[in-house]
Structure formats: C-alpha cells, structure tokens
Amino acid sequence: MSLTFLKRVIRAGATNFARSGLVSFATVLIMTVTLFIIGCLIFLSAVLTNTLTTIEDKVDVNVYFVVTAPENEILALKSKLEELPSVAQVSYTTREQALVSFKERHANDQLTLQALEELGDNPLEASLSVKAQNPSLYAGIVDFLSGSSATSAGIIDRVNYFQNKTVIDRLSAAITATQQVGLAIVILFAAASTIIALATIRLAIYTSRDEIAVMRLVGASDMYIRGPFIVAGIIAGGLAALIALILFYPISWYAGGALSSWLGGFNLFSYYIGHFAKIFGILVGSGVFLGAFASWIAVRRYLTV
C-alpha cells in the first residue's frame, strides 16, 4: 500500500464524510448514544466495585479474650495472625480502649453508665479485630484460631464469627451474584448498542450502493473503494467518542455531587477525572473500531459486481 494510495483514501473518506451531511450527522448521533451507553456501563461497573469493596471492608471477625489474658500472649497471637496470607489486617483493642469507646457510645445513657460505675472493675474484654482478604476466607482464619495454642491456653473467650457466619456467607454469595449479574448487564447493553451502531453504518453505506457498483465498473480495486468508507466510519466513531467524552464532563460533575452520599461517598466526577485516560481509551478505541468494522462489513456486501 503506497503513501499516495493511503493519502487519497484518507482524503476521499474525509471529503465523503463532510459532504454526506445528514447521513454523517445521523451516524455520529447514533454512535454517540452507543458510546455514551458504554461510558455509563464503565461508571456503573466502578460504582458496583466501590460498593462491594465498601461492604467487604465492613465485615470482620472479632476475637474476645478472657479478662485475665496476658497482653503479651494476645500480641503474640496478633503477630501469628498477621503472618497468615488470608489476613488483610489485624487491630488490637485493649480493655481500657474498649471501656473508653463503650462510655462514648453510651454517653447519653446514664443508667448503663451508672451500672458500670457500680461494678467498680472494668468488665470489658480485650479483642482482636481481624479483616480477611475476602469474606470467604474467614472460615479458614477461625479454624486457625481454634487450633492455635491460644485456644489451648484458654485465653480466648469467644470468636464472633459463629454469630456472624450466616451474614458473612450470604454476603459472599450476594457479592459473587452481583458481580456476575453486573457483568451480564454490561455485556448485554454493550452488545445491543453495538448492533444498533453497526446497523446505522450499514444503512448509511446502503445509500451508496450504486456508487460502489460504479466504482467497481470504472476499475477501482476493492481496497480503493472500501478505504474511504472505512475512513469515514473511523471519523464518525472518533467524533462520537469525543462528543460522549465532552458530555460526560458536566454530567459526571453534576451527578458526582448529587449522588455522592447515596453512593457511599463515591464521587463520579473524581472517578471520571482520575480515570480519564482509561475512559478516553475505551470510548475512542470502541468508536474507531466500531466505525471501521461496520464499514468493512457493509461495503463487502456491495462489492459483488
């Protein structure tokens, strides 16, 4: 493919795009809608991932120690837990810290505070709060605790995993299901909008079918006929991607502020700005690919003369 050939194909594609005014406008419009949907799916996927991470983060297992448990043994167990690959984080709450936070929590409940005063001694237990890498790993961590020397030494009073087990199991199942459903929705919408964009480009090229036949009869090669249509498709896709990217700026800015509290602090605008290169790449890449691919397929149908 010579440079002259490439130059002529690009020039003819750009000229055709500009001269086909209304047809080009309709193609860009439909492709903008398609790419806008793909962009929305990127945001949806980010919101979903963020929500699931936030929920996962809230799940932990607490190990409560008897009031007589020596602190060095608790810290030794903490170190052992931290060495486990399934453990993400372990935080230690002393009996004194537990008392302080208990008092803070019940600052308005004089009756409870009075009862605590009357006990004289601190009745609260020291605890380790364990966070796993993901919720399905808690069972293994609890097994480790039951078999550890700490249990045999009798310093562990109770582990709240067994009380939370049902909730944790359900949450694990819900997270997996949500991820699968989310993926299915993304694939479904992306496929539907892609088919619409393909049909639009085919329709635009359908209007040029006689022209394609004439080009064949005056001796143009398949690539020379096809090239300008592909270039016009790429221009339409690229332009549609840029319009979608521009539209997302004010929309995500407005939605970011309005929906932030509803989405658990997730700001769509910050996400858009922070991941602009990725979103730009996906939208422009999809637009250019869709435009080129649809044109390639559509022209092929009329190259039979």
Add this chain to the structure above:
Amino acid sequence: MIYFDKVTKTYRDGTPALEDVTISIAPKEFVSIVGHSGAGKTTLLKMLLAEERPTTGSVFFESVDVHALPTNTLHHYRRKLGMVFQDFRLIPNKTAYENIAFAMEAAGRPDDEIASDVPHILDLVDLTGKSHHFPSQLSGGEQQRVAIGRAIVNQPDVIVADEPTGNLDPINTYEVIEILKKINQLGTTVLITTHNKGVVDALGKRVVTMDRGRVVRDDQRGQYVL
C-alpha cells in the same frame, strides 16, 4: 480484439437474453448495436464488462477469456475499457473534476499527471467552466459529457457506451456522438448500443442488429433497419 464466441445467456427463470451470439470486433472499429428493448444489447455489453457471466460460450478480450479472470484482478481488466451509461452513473458527492480524477486515482496514476490531464479532458468535453459543479448541478448532456470524460481519461483500448444518448435531447445527442467519433478517429475502439435511428444512419459505420437475443444483421456500413 473483442470476440463473443457462441454466447448464450439464460436467466434463472428460463428467460433467454442471448442465444448463440458470435461477433468479432477489430481494433479502431466503431460498432453500433441496435435492436428493440429486450433484444439483448445491454446484456451483451454486461458480458464484456464481466458484470454478468454467460450461461454457455465465452467472451475474449485480446485473446483472454474475461470470465476466467479472478475477481480480485477484474479491476485491472476494466481499466482497459471506458464505460458510458444511459443514466450517466456519476458519483453524486464528487464534482465533475473529481469524477474524472477518480478513474485516474483508482488506476494509481500520480498526482501531477492527474492535475495536468483532468483539465485537458474537461476542455475536450467542453466543461472547463463547470469543473467544480456536482452532478446534481449539471444538465443531462453535461453529466453525460463528464461520464465520457471519465471513460476516456485513462486512454482505454475500448469505449463501451450503453445507450449514451438515451436520455438526451437532439443537440446533446449530436454533441455526444461527435465526441465519440473524435475519440474513435484518435484510434480508440468504440462500441455503442442505441435506439436512435438518426445517430446510426448519420454515423455510417458498422451496425449489428439484434432481435430476441440473436444477431440478425451485421453490416459494415449499415443503416438502422428493424
């Protein structure tokens, strides 16, 4: 140069379009193919352009069987033929200049050659002042002159014109025929189909008469006789 060898074309529904047609055309000849509508004139040209395949028989161009050519090399063969159609078939979103230049670009001719040849051709078909007009801005006669310009710009061996004057008034018909005669005088073979008795009689060249898919007359200095 061109040889139709016992060409028969029958459409899928059994309609016969051509029956056992044998014609030989020598270089530099000017041949008019005449006949009623449905006589098979256009089908005969489509066979030469490899737009349609014969049911039996062969079409040879310079001893090459044109229907044996692979599809991906067909465009090289078509560049040897310049085509003119009754309905002009110009590319609607290209100007007169660009329509003519397109044939040269498609043939891979260099830019400087295109820049020097296209104005010359526009001058030849008397359209210099309308080079930047789109087909929709030109009259029928002007559009046909652009189509002739496009057909001759690559200096083809043969001009194939299917009813080139079918949509034109007498003055434009005269002009188009004069251009075709001039091209023929310069050494290009011309093959036209026509209904126009006046054109055929005024030419005084070879006339092949067709009727119901068969060649019924072939006169070296013929008249329009049906």
